[in-house]
């Protein structure tokens with residue numbers, strides 16, 4: 001019912017971490033999720049298959065001509081499909097954008113993150129024009145350090161380029177690194193709360209139509 005694609009041409013910007021958070025939070029809210037990893041490093045795919053704590057179907061698809069069909073097939077089977085992409089401009093990324101109901105563009109605290117986010121946003125626009133539809137895209141600030149000059153600067157630059165943003169920011173948290181080993185997404189503390197707040201916000205903006213009502217946080221904030 002909802003295909004979410006993580007994209008930015010900046011490597012190491014937090015795409016896979018963001019994908020993990022959303023998969024985990026939506027799963028913890030009790031909905032079904034399918035995953036497609038189009039990055040041949042297979043970080044998201046192996047995160048799921050090595051641990052398989054959540055019993056989530058995950059496919060590694062490196063043949064870009066198969067991405068759209070597989071995403072649509074999974075979309076009929078599960079409430080939500082999360083598609084992760086590699087940190088470079090590729091045909092795979094364009095197909096992953098083309099079938100998305102929402103593209104999330106993670107931005108960390110550097111100028112290069114903003115520069116690549118701007119390029120990625122243009123690419124989403126262009127993929128939408130090709131498919132004759134508007135593909136919504138939102139910046140998600142991640143690895144974010146509040147109350148710092150760099151944080152302010154990055155937000156200012158993103159605003160200057162008129163990139164739409166999610167108001168939930170994912171802070172620089174060790175828990176987001178720990179999840180890469182544990183295969184589990186925090187269901188408590190700040191990390192759990194931020195992931196769930198992000199899902200709530202996407203629900204509020206009608207990007208998750210399978211959620212009939214806004215889910216209540218499972219953690220105390």
Ligand SMILES: Nc1ncnc2c1ncn2[C@@H]1O[C@H](COP(=O)(O)OP(=O)(O)O)[C@@H](O)[C@H]1O
Nearest residue numbers: 011012013014015016017143171172173176177
């Ligand atoms: N909010 C965050 N807090 C702490 N570390 C983060 C956060 N987001 C990403 N990272 C770290 O940044 C690095 C790159 O993230 P990753 O999700 O692999 O990026 P990408 O998939 O875009 O290449 C990883 O080591 C990850 O743990």
Ligand SMILES: [Mg+2]
Nearest residue numbers: 015016039043
């Ligand atoms: Mg990645």
